[in-house]
Amino acid sequence: MDPIVELKNLRVEFHAQNSGSARKVAIKDLNLKIGAGEVFGFLGPNGAGKTTTMNVLLGFLQPTSGSAFLFGVDVREPIARQRIGFLPESTYYYKFLTAEELLRFYARIFGIPRAVADERIDRLLSLVDLDAARKRTIKTYSKGMQQRVGLAQALMNDPDLLILDEPTSGLDPLGRMKVREIIQRLKNAGKTVFFSSHELGEVETVCDKVAIIHQGELKVEGRVADLMAKHQANLEKIFLDIIGYQPPLAA
Amino acid sequence: MNAIMAIAGVVIKELYRRKDFYVLFVLTAVVTLLLASVKFFDDRNIVRYLKEICLLLIWISALVIAITTAARQIPAERENRTLLSLLAKPVTRGQFIIGKFAGCWLACGFSLVVFYSFFGVVSGSREHSFALPQFLQAFWLQWSMLGIVVALALLGSVVFAAPSSNGTICFVVVGGILLLGRHLNQVALRLPEPRRTLLYTLYFLLPHLEWYDVRDLVVYDQPPVRWAACGLAMLYAGVYTALLLYAAWLVFRRQALNQ
Amino acid sequence: MNRPLTRILILLLLGAGSFSLATVLQSRAVAWSRRGNSDSALEVLLGDGRRLFANHFFVKADISFHSGYYPSIFDQEQAPQDSHHMTEEGSAHRDAAEEAHERQMSFLGPPRDCLERFGRNFMVTQHSHLAGGNEREILPWLRLSAELDPQRVDTYTVASFWLRKRLGKPKEAEQFLREGLRANPNSFEILFELGRLYQEDFHDDTRARNVWELALNRWSDQEAAKKAPDLLVREEIAINLARLEEGAGNFASAVDYLELAKSSSPAAAILQQQIDELKSKMARRENPAGHAP
Numbered sequence: 016m017d018p019i020v021e022l023k024n025l026r027v028e029f030h031a032q033n034s035g036s037a038r039k040v041a042i043k044d045l046n047l048k049i050g051a052g053e054v055f056g057f058l059g060p061n062g063a064g065k066t067t068t069m070n071v072l073l074g075f076l077q078p079t080s081g082s083a084f085l086f087g088v089d090v091r092e093p094i095a096r097q098r099i100g101f102l103p104e105s106t107y108y109y110k111f112l113t114a115e116e117l118l119r120f121y122a123r124i125f126g127i128p129r130a131v132a133d134e135r136i137d138r139l140l141s142l143v144d145l146d147a148a149r150k151r152t153i154k155t156y157s158k159g160m161q162q163r164v165g166l167a168q169a170l171m172n173d174p175d176l177l178i179l180d181e182p183t184s185g186l187d188p189l190g191r192m193k194v195r196e197i198i199q200r201l202k203n204a205g206k207t208v209f210f211s212s213h214e215l216g217e218v219e220t221v222c223d224k225v226a227i228i229h230q231g232e233l234k235v236e237g238r239v240a241d242l243m244a245k246h247q248a249n250l251e252k253i254f255l256d257i258i259g260y261q262p263p264l265a266a
Numbered sequence: 267m268n269a270i271m272a273i274a275g276v277v278i279k280e281l282y283r284r285k286d287f288y289v290l291f292v293l294t295a296v297v298t299l300l301l302a303s304v305k306f307f308d309d310r311n312i313v314r315y316l317k318e319i320c321l322l323l324i325w326i327s328a329l330v331i332a333i334t335t336a337a338r339q340i341p342a343e344r345e346n347r348t349l350l351s352l353l354a355k356p357v358t359r360g361q362f363i364i365g366k367f368a369g370c371w372l373a374c375g376f377s378l379v380v381f382y383s384f385f386g387v388v389s390g391s392r393e394h395s396f397a398l399p400q401f402l403q404a405f406w407l408q409w410s411m412l413g414i415v416v417a418l419a420l421l422g423s424v425v426f427a428a429p430s431s432n433g434t435i436c437f438v439v440v441g442g443i444l445l446l447g448r449h450l451n452q453v454a455l456r457l458p459e460p461r462r463t464l465l466y467t468l469y470f471l472l473p474h475l476e477w478y479d480v481r482d483l484v485v486y487d488q489p490p491v492r493w494a495a496c497g498l499a500m501l502y503a504g505v506y507t508a509l510l511l512y513a514a515w516l517v518f519r520r521q522a523l524n525q
Numbered sequence: 526m527n528r529p530l531t532r533i534l535i536l537l538l539l540g541a542g543s544f545s546l547a548t549v550l551q552s553r554a555v556a557w558s559r560r561g562n563s564d565s566a567l568e569v570l571l572g573d574g575r576r577l578f579a580n581h582f583f584v585k586a587d588i589s590f591h592s593g594y595y596p597s598i599f600d601q602e603q604a605p606q607d608s609h610h611m612t613e614e615g616s617a618h619r620d621a622a623e624e625a626h627e628r629q630m631s632f633l634g635p636p637r638d639c640l641e642r643f644g645r646n647f648m649v650t651q652h653s654h655l656a657g658g659n660e661r662e663i664l665p666w667l668r669l670s671a672e673l674d675p676q677r678v679d680t681y682t683v684a685s686f687w688l689r690k691r692l693g694k695p696k697e698a699e700q701f702l703r704e705g706l707r708a709n710p711n712s713f714e715i716l717f718e719l720g721r722l723y724q725e726d727f728h729d730d731t732r733a734r735n736v737w738e739l740a741l742n743r744w745s746d747q748e749a750a751k752k753a754p755d756l757l758v759r760e761e762i763a764i765n766l767a768r769l770e771e772g773a774g775n776f777a778s779a780v781d782y783l784e785l786a787k788s789s790s791p792a793a794a795i796l797q798q799q800i801d802e803l804k805s806k807m808a809r810r811e812n813p814a815g816h817a818p
Contacts, residue, residue, distance in 0.1 A: 073354045075523040093356045101354035107347040109276060111283045123272035124355045168351065178354075306664045307688060307697040314589060315665035407647075448644060449599045451637050474640060477647045482593035488649055495646035 017087050019176050019207045020049040020072065025081035027067055027231075041067045043231040044081070049209055049224075051175075054202050056222035056239075057211040060258055064231040065211040066104065069180055073101060085176065097125070100169035104180040106161045110154035114145050114164050117153065118171055125172040139167040142197070158185045166197065177201060179210035183217060195221055215251045219243075225250070229258045269357045270365040277369025278376065281335060287377055290327035294381065297323060298388055313392040314485050320388060321481045324381045325408070329440060331377050332412045336370045336419035337433040340518070349523055359519045363420065367511055370416040375409050399490040404480050407496065410503040411478035415440055417510035424518045440475060447476045473506045571673075579674030586666035586683070591630070593649035600632040627652075660687045671705070681705030682718045695726035711747065716740035717762050730769055737766050756789035764796075776807045 027042040042064045049055045059065050070076040071083050074090050088095040108117050115136060122132035140146045143163035148156065153164060162185055169177060182198075183191040191214075198208050198221050212218055218225060219239060226236040234257045235242065239250065246253045281287055298320045306312055343349035353362065382405045390396045415436070422432035446453075450472070454465035477499050480491060568575060588595040630652045636642035655662060667684040670677060681702055688698035699722055705715045717740045724733035740762050748754035767782035780803050787796040 070523070073350075075350065075353065093358045093361075095356075096354060097356040099354070101351065103347065103350050103354075105347055108351065109280070109348055110346075111280050112276070116279070120272050120276055121355060123275075124269045124352075124357060126268045165351075172355075304665075306668050307661075307684075307692075307694055307701070309661050309664065309692070309694070312661050312665060314662040448641075448648075449597055451641060452599050455637065470640065474644060477644050480647050482649050483647070486589075486592040486649060488593070491646050495643070498643070499647070 018048040018084075019051050019053075019086060020047065020055075020209060021084040021087075022047040022068070022072075023082050023084075025068070025071060025083060026079045027064075027071060027076065028079040041231050042071070042078075045228070045231075045233055047226060047233065047236070049207060051207055052202070052205050053223045054198060054208045054221055055210070056218040056225040057209060057228065058213075058215070058218065058225055058254060059211075059228040063228045065228060066180060067231075068228070069178060069211065072178065073099075098172070098175045100172060100174035100177045102165045102169040102177070102179045102182055104184060106165035108153050108161065108164060108168070111152055113150050113152055114140060114156075114167070115149045117164065118168060121168050121171045127172065135171065135173070139170055142170075143167045143193070159187060159190050162186055162190065163193075166194065170197075174206070176207045176209065179208065181212055182210055183212065183214055191217065215249075215254060219250045227254060227257050234258075269355070269361045270368055273352075273357075273362060273365025274369035274372055277335070277339065277366060278373045281331070281373040281377070286334065287331060290330060291377075291380060291384075294320065294323040294327055295384060298384075302388060302392070311392075313389060316392065317385070317389050317485045318481070320385050321404075321484065324378075324385060325479070325481070327381065328374060328378055328408065328412060329415065329437070332370065332374045332415045333419050333433050333436045333440070334429075335373060336366070336416045337423050337436060338429045339366045339370065339420065340423040341427075341429045341432075344523070353523060360515050363511060363515050363518060367413075367416055367420055367507075370420070371409075371413050374412045374416065378405055378409055378412075397484070397487065397490075400480070400484050400488070403490050403496060404484045407478040407480055407491075407499060410500050411475050413507040414473050414475060414503055414510065417507045417514070421510050421514040421517070424514050424521065443472055443475045444479060445476075447472060447474050474502075478503070575673040576676075579670045579677055579680075582666045582670040582673060583677065583680060586663040586670065589663045589666060590655050590660070592653050592655065594630070594652050596630075596632040656691075658692065660691045663687065671701075675705070675708035678705065678709055678712045678714045681709075682714050685718050685722060689722055689726050695722055698722055698726075711743050713740040713743040713747070713762070714758060716743060717758065717765075720762075720765065724765070724769065730773065734766065734769055737762055737769070741766070760786045760790050767799075771803065776803050776810070779803055780807075 022045050025042050025045040025047075026040070028038045028040050030038055045064075045068065057065050057068070067076065071078050072085065072090055074093070074096065077091075083090045085095040086098060109120075112120065118136045118139065119132060122135070127135070137146075140149050143166050145160060145163055145167065148160060153161065156164065162182075166182070169179070177198075179198075182194050186194065195217060198210075201208055202221075202223075222239050224236070224238050225242065227234045235253070237245075242253055243249060246256070248256075298316065301319055302316055340349075343352070353359070357365075382401070386396065386401060418439070419432065419436045422436055423429065426432040426435070447469075450465060450469040454462050454469060457465060482488065483491065571578070584595075633645075633650060636645060664684060664687070667680050671680045671684070674680070681704070685698040685702050688694040688701065699719070702715055702719045702722065706712065706719070709715060716736050720733045720736040720740060723729045723736060741759070744755075744759050744762065748759070763782045763786035767779045767786065770776070770779035770782060780800055783796050783800045783803070787793045787800065790796055
């Protein structure tokens with residue numbers, strides 16, 4: 016079966032701002048495949064290249080070389096994004112719109128018929144516990160509420176692939192539990208989830224497979240259970256070993 | 267088309283939820299009504315000064331709405347990072363630009379309808395007559411011109427980093443064309459070469475926004491513009507608008523979004 | 526101490542301090558600037574800079590008079606340089622003035638290129654003057670110009686002309702002229718126009734005579750010593766006085782005034798003819814039967 020997400024020799028370079036003509040390599044020849052129905056965790060320390068990879072997948076950034084595909088379609092084609100939902104790390108939406116208006120706006124972009132959109136909006140707002148606040152403008156929402164609106168808009172088109180960038184960032188424990196439940200529900204429905212997170216405990220719980228990236232290079236990839244068995248350690252220990260973290264010497 | 271109209275709808279919603287339009291309309295209405303209450307030499311039938319000042323305020327307000335609304339669209343989307351959520355949907359950058367243009371232009375159109383309705387009520391109540399063809403032409407031509415202005419501001423917003431500098435430049439350029447565009451050829455002919463050729467070239471290249479300012483025809487009860495000329499002017503506006511939007515798209519499509 | 530009470534006491538103390546300071550400074554502030562003490566809102570807002578706008582609004586009145594057909598600053602050498610064309614009955618030199626004005630207002634000329642030809646569809650291209658009561662439309666601009674620069678005499682005379690001659694408002698014209706006179710007590714132009722109003726509209730020859738004589742005196746005081754005095758105005762005042770005196774039967778005075786007008790008039794021959802006619806009338810009056818004394 017064709018992978019849902021495929022990266023082939025992906026390379027992304029930027030001009031380094033303070034170094035004249037030197038170029039910073041953000042992603043080095045990344046090869047990755049994510050199959051249908053997988054919950055895939057994309058891990059790495061800050062600045063490893065996780066968000067850059069996601070930006071390429073979403074068509075925000077042109078790779079220097081290599082290619083990326085969603086559902087077999089080159090990511091540069093807008094149609095590649097018809098079946099995906101995206102939750103950015105920082106959730107900012109039009110503050111002058113209400114949650115309901117925002118979802119209706121995105122529904123219109125996807126060409127979802129009005130009746131279907133109405134039903135879906137009701138269901139999603141109920142799912143993310145924003146039913147009571149649906150008529151209030153987003154400017155009055157707390158960070159947690161904004162994150163939940165983000166999740167609702169990511170699910171608006173009933174996506175086959177959900178790309179989440181730090182989905183539990185800023186959420187309280189209840190909110191995090193909600194996100195985990197939603198991811199599990201999507202998995203049970205056969206959807207594919209691709210997300211990055213620093214919460215390794217959560218990743219261990221929900222993910223089928225993980226990839227760890229460090230300084231733009233893919234360091235390890237595989238099933239969570241297989242990796243833990245191979246390294247005889249939890250995911251956090253594996254992560255720290257891969258990125259070369261040395262604990263301070265005991266006094 | 268769905269995406270374009272959806273984006274346009276959000277721009278229109280933003281306009282009527284912000285205070286700008288209401289402030290400008292109230293200012294226009296208050297100044298006009300204050301002036302209307304003044305009796306000059308005990309004569310209640312004087313009306314042209316009122317029409318002139320009301321139309322001037324309408325023009326200024328419409329330009330402020332057009333330029334400030336258009337100039338802040340793309341920078342605000344970048345700054346608020348709403349651009350990422352939007353372009354993560356199946357929306358091309360071209361659709362995004364056209365959607366923003368459509369929203370700003372339609373918003374200007376709705377604003378003009380309100381302003382011109384007020385103007386119609388004021389001048390009709392004073393003159394007890396209504397020159398409908400001139401009135402419609404004035405509205406339609408101004409709205410066409412605002413299409414060029416909005417497109418110019420959108421182009422500026424992808425070129426310049428700050429909406430304030432873009433807005434200032436747009437105001438200066440548009441104001442300059444409105445005041446001087448008609449006379450550039452005259453000035454050019456008085457200059458020696460090569461400045462004459464340069465200025466004449468500029469005269470031909472600049473969009474002639476002053477054509478769309480037919481306030482004098484409305485204020486001084488002149489006959490309406492020939493409809494063929496109106497049609498050609500609209501075509502001219504359409505071509506310039508398309509050109510500016512195309513230039514905006516060419517610049518925007520190469521820009522990284524996550525800056 | 527009770528905290529709200531402390532706050533109220535502090536506020537009261539600050540308020541009392543502010544009022545005390547204001548009373549001390551008020552008398553000094555009057556000496557700093559007269560602008561703040563003016564009863565004109567425009568003077569307070571703009572100061573003397575308001576005079577710059579006065580000319581703009583006077584030109585606006587002229588533009589309104591021409592229904593929008595007016596040369597731009599790039600055609601300025603062809604723009605009307607004075608306001609005489611805004612008052613049809615300028616003088617005996619009406620025809621020449623009209624011809625000159627027509628020449629001035631044909632500034633458009635043939636279009637220089639296709640864009641200009643097309644652009645003329647959207648602007649006023651016909652020279653016309655307001656008529657039939659529509660002259661009222663220039664009045665707001667003249668009012669505003671007078672507010673901004675009360676020392677601009679043209680404003681009052683032009684407005685008065687239209688108010689009394691075309692709009693049938695002699696009382697408003699008189700009021701406006703008197704306003705102008707308060708701001709310009711030595712203005713012979715305003716006095717002349719006031720005299721015309723008294724004579725033509727109120728049919729009060731006595732007042733007209735008084736005002737015209739005052740105008741002539743003011744002219745002598747201000748213009749006589751100049752290298753290039755405004756002889757046209759003196760001629761007009763003198764001719765009007767001559768007519769008045771002729772109508773009252775004071776032929777001798779009429780002759781004196783016509784002699785004064787003739788001394789600087791381009792139509793001296795015509796005036797001399799009129800003087801001769803008056804002298805004949807005087808002679809016939811003294812010798813009604815035609816007998817030698």
